[in-house]
Amino acid sequence: MADPMKFRNVEVLAPMVRAGTLPLRLECLRYGASLVYGEEIIDRKLIGAQRVENHAFGCIDYVSPREKVSVFSTCATETKKVIFQLGTASAPLAVEAARLVCQDVSGIDVNMGCPKSFSVKGGMGAALLDKPEVVAEILTSLRRALPSEKSLTCKIRMLPSTDKTRDFMRICEKSGAEAITVHLRLRDERPAEPAHWDEMARVWDAVKVPVLANGDFFNRRQIDEFWKHCSEKECQVSGVMIARGALWNPSIFSRDPPNFDDMVKSYVRSAVATNSTYQNTKWVLSQMLAGGTGVTVPTSFNGISMKVFNRELSATKSMAQICTAFGEPHDQSKYPTRAHTTVFYKDFAFED
Numbered sequence: 001m002a003d004p005m006k007f008r009n010v011e012v013l014a015p016m017v018r019a020g021t022l023p024l025r026l027e028c029l030r031y032g033a034s035l036v037y038g039e040e041i042i043d044r045k046l047i048g049a050q051r052v053e054n055h056a057f058g059c060i061d062y063v064s065p066r067e068k069v070s071v072f073s074t075c076a077t078e079t080k081k082v083i084f085q086l087g088t089a090s091a092p093l094a095v096e097a098a099r100l101v102c103q104d105v106s107g108i109d110v111n112m113g114c115p116k117s118f119s120v121k122g123g124m125g126a127a128l129l130d131k132p133e134v135v136a137e138i139l140t141s142l143r144r145a146l147p148s149e150k151s152l153t154c155k156i157r158m159l160p161s162t163d164k165t166r167d168f169m170r171i172c173e174k175s176g177a178e179a180i181t182v183h184l185r186l187r188d189e190r191p192a193e194p195a196h197w198d199e200m201a202r203v204w205d206a207v208k209v210p211v212l213a214n215g216d217f218f219n220r221r222q223i224d225e226f227w228k229h230c231s232e233k234e235c236q237v238s239g240v241m242i243a244r245g246a247l248w249n250p251s252i253f254s255r256d257p258p259n260f261d262d263m264v265k266s267y268v269r270s271a272v273a274t275n276s277t278y279q280n281t282k283w284v285l286s287q288m289l290a291g292g293t294g295v296t297v298p299t300s301f302n303g304i305s306m307k308v309f310n311r312e313l314s315a316t317k318s319m320a321q322i323c324t325a326f327g328e329p330h331d332q333s334k335y336p337t338r339a340h341t342t343v344f345y346k347d348f349a350f351e352d
Ligand code: FNR
Pocket: 014, 015, 016, 017, 018, 019, 038, 039, 040, 085, 111, 112, 113, 114, 155, 183, 191, 214, 215, 216, 217, 241, 242, 243, 244, 245
């Protein structure tokens, strides 16, 4: 049986395509995140991938034999804390993908909230909000297929009315979801529109399983205010899930955060140590340095004005150049460059 306390009183990293790769997850855990969700990976993209133990970096990579790239990378440090988020519209494909990866993760989450057209057109993400019978089939099949100690959860958005949201949550619970995250926005609301924190008080008691709130937690003060707001309203929310706030500053989980420069440099070290691609590292760093609503970003980095520093970052074309820009060592004998491991995958004898 999965740990009944796993989703109680938690602050977790949200699933984020491109952003929620291994280094950001490890940084968030280091700063105190209770659990970390990986970026959404579509069932078909994972099926067929081969599990490769990447000894040079102490990682486990799920490598696509066709493209010779890692679709999902993880490591022992996060095994008990990482939730794999699946994009799916099909129970058999969901089961096949979940079975493949479940030994290396703590649980499986089904994305039922992504409004992007590629998701919805394929019947995935927010399209599932209109298909309770498909949701029931996916969740029941996953629960039956997964070992009992692996959790099964889902992340939804608000439906057009509170009653509809409550009904949908009950279907998820009845079909085997052990926790439900509600992104407190409607399907067509954009990230710039404010999340409806108040709706939490109206939906949390629709089910007995833990309910997590997601939307617009950008700094420690807001998170603490939300917990207080819930206790005043006697709304027993189980947790908060943080996306952009953690991308802009993974130390949002900490009550004793480091200064901005140290936080960013630590991310660079984590990206090097986990063999991240320079493209992904560069993109995440550009998001951190830009920041956003509710986050204070300094006007300089390493004593260089942010404008000049951003120009330096955008000119980088390798992990070694990123390390140089951030004043971090890049010991190639200790950390072979990405090119080496790409060769390693090219030489790897993939099974047919
Ligand atoms: C997301 N979001 C998202 N949601 C999801 O269920 N699976 C995913 O893979 C992604 N990918 C993703 C990428 C990026 C870059 C962002 C910013 C967001 C949505 C995310 O998990 C969350 O629901 C919203 O961003 C609202 O939370 P915040 O940002 O207000 O904390």
